[in-house]
Amino acid sequence: MSFGRMFFGVVRRDFLSRVRHGQDIVNPLLFFVIATSLVPIAVSPEAGRLTQLAPGMIWITALLSTLLALDGLFAEDYADGSLAQLILSPQPLWLLVLGKVFAHWLLTGLPLIVLSPLLALMLALPTSAYMPLMGGLVLGTASFSLLGAVGAALTVALRQGGMLLSLIVMPFYFPVLIFGTSVVQSAVDGVDFFPIMALLGAFFAFSLALGPIAAAASLKVGING
Amino acid sequence: MPSAISRWFHRLGSPRWFYHTSRRWLPWLAILTIALLVTGVVWGLGFAPQDARQGNSYRIIFIHVPASVLALVGYYVMAGAGAIALIWRIKMAEMVMISAAPLGAALTFLALLTGAVWAKPTWGTYWVWDARTTSMLILLFLYLGVMALGKSYAAREVAYRACAIVSLVGTVNIPIIYKSVDWWYTLHQPATIKFTSAPSMHPSMLQPLLVTTLGFYCFYALVLMLNTRAEIIGRERRAVWVRELLQ
Numbered sequence: 001m002s003f004g005r006m007f008f009g010v011v012r013r014d015f016l017s018r019v020r021h022g023q024d025i026v027n028p029l030l031f032f033v034i035a036t037s038l039v040p041i042a043v044s045p046e047a048g049r050l051t052q053l054a055p056g057m058i059w060i061t062a063l064l065s066t067l068l069a070l071d072g073l074f075a076e077d078y079a080d081g082s083l084a085q086l087i088l089s090p091q092p093l094w095l096l097v098l099g100k101v102f103a104h105w106l107l108t109g110l111p112l113i114v115l116s117p118l119l120a121l122m123l124a125l126p127t128s129a130y131m132p133l134m135g136g137l138v139l140g141t142a143s144f145s146l147l148g149a150v151g152a153a154l155t156v157a158l159r160q161g162g163m164l165l166s167l168i169v170m171p172f173y174f175p176v177l178i179f180g181t182s183v184v185q186s187a188v189d190g191v192d193f194f195p196i197m198a199l200l201g202a203f204f205a206f207s208l209a210l211g212p213i214a215a216a217a218s219l220k221v222g223i224n225g
Numbered sequence: 226m227p228s229a230i231s232r233w234f235h236r237l238g239s240p241r242w243f244y245h246t247s248r249r250w251l252p253w254l255a256i257l258t259i260a261l262l263v264t265g266v267v268w269g270l271g272f273a274p275q276d277a278r279q280g281n282s283y284r285i286i287f288i289h290v291p292a293s294v295l296a297l298v299g300y301y302v303m304a305g306a307g308a309i310a311l312i313w314r315i316k317m318a319e320m321v322m323i324s325a326a327p328l329g330a331a332l333t334f335l336a337l338l339t340g341a342v343w344a345k346p347t348w349g350t351y352w353v354w355d356a357r358t359t360s361m362l363i364l365l366f367l368y369l370g371v372m373a374l375g376k377s378y379a380a381r382e383v384a385y386r387a388c389a390i391v392s393l394v395g396t397v398n399i400p401i402i403y404k405s406v407d408w409w410y411t412l413h414q415p416a417t418i419k420f421t422s423a424p425s426m427h428p429s430m431l432q433p434l435l436v437t438t439l440g441f442y443c444f445y446a447l448v449l450m451l452n453t454r455a456e457i458i459g460r461e462r463r464a465v466w467v468r469e470l471l472q
Contacts, residue, residue, distance in 0.1 A: 182409075
């Protein structure tokens with residue numbers, strides 16, 4: 001079987017099985033919205049202060065909801081045994097992992113990005129920053145998922161895996177958060193944000209190269225946990 | 226490879242050989258560590274000249290800098306051992322890696338703590354989100370993540386390999402994290418605290434610093450060896466030679 005067919009086979013299978021359990025897709029989104037609406041309550045409903053906080057808060061809640069969703073990246077396949085079959089298959093495991101991460105991102109990262117202008121509106125972010133925010137989130141959430149797959153793979157067999165997954169993976173997310181919030185802030189300040197977006201893109205390329213290989217190695221370890 | 230070296234290398238991979246041989250190294254290493262640390266600390270605290278601007282408060286540098294250096298070096302020791310363990314499946318490398326994690330975390334914490342104590346008289350506050358502080362904090366998180374992971378598996382062998390992978394991913398990420406935090410800080414640098422490039426140290430201050438740094442290297446090697454020996458006993462507890470040893 002060719003690599004392309006294998007990849008899209010995995011994407012299609014994962015995509016369909018997740019769509020048919022619709023609630024799993026909605027939950028991270030609900031978390032994203034609820035967590036963001038805590039900010040005006042806890043800090044201040046005043047538009048000026050919210051504008052200041054908006055880039056950081058949207059990125060932090062996006063990071064947290066991605067982390068929460070990552071817990072389920074391999075969980076179901078591990079529970080029903082199909083993960084072991086995937087590992088045993090002759091195709092390169094990193095490709096299968098990439099397919100699973102892509103399908104997962106389509107249903108967790110992408111809806112979050114589509115929803116983000118609504119939250120930007122609620123946090124009084126200037127409209128000029130909407131596109132940079134969404135563009136940054138595309139590269140950022142994809143990097144979150146790719147690097148997070150390593151943590152998800154290592155903790156797949158553990159009972160309290162979710163918390164541990166966050167602990168391991170979050171330090172790796174600092175660069176994304178730095179570049180991502182800077183993109184939005186530059187757009188708010190009216191400064192050229194493309195150089196920073198390019199850095200975010202570079203980090204995405206790095207995660208794309210490293211993530212699936214490391215996650216594949218991790219799966220072979222984690223499945224024995 | 227000459228057979229003598231290759232034999233030594235293979236022996237080094239044997240926990241039993243390492244356990245027995247390292248017992249002979251320990252006293253010498255301990256003496257060297259104590260001598261260097263006592264010399265360096267007494268020299269630095271008692272005899273090095275006062276700083277023109279900071280007075281005596283700068284003297285914490287003789288602990289702060291070596292701890293910071295070893296905190297970072299320790300991560301590369303851990304990741305290097307992890308890489309050796311993953312590639313060549315050498316048991317000893319796994320045990321060195323897992324023993325390096327708490328030691329590195331402790332040194333990182335010490336670096337942060339002495340930094341905070343030093344910041345109070347110099348900058349007027351214990352905690353400043355400057356680039357180096359933030360990077361050290363992230364390094365501490367990386368260490369704590371590896372430690373948490375190492376404790377989570379029922380089987381030691383799985384824990385070793387999982388930690389090795391995470392520390393390797395961490396290694397390639399550390400330069401990126403450092404650079405991005407550096408860049409972030411130049412973006413947000415508060416006006417009240419300005420860093421000018423560090424003035425070159427006078428030899429009378431640099432020499433005791435070099436001695437304590439060497440002392441910290443020996444201390445690191447000593448504690449790593451002790452930790453590894455404890456790990457060997459834990460892992461090989463069912464082996465005959467360990468049971469004989471413990472009786």
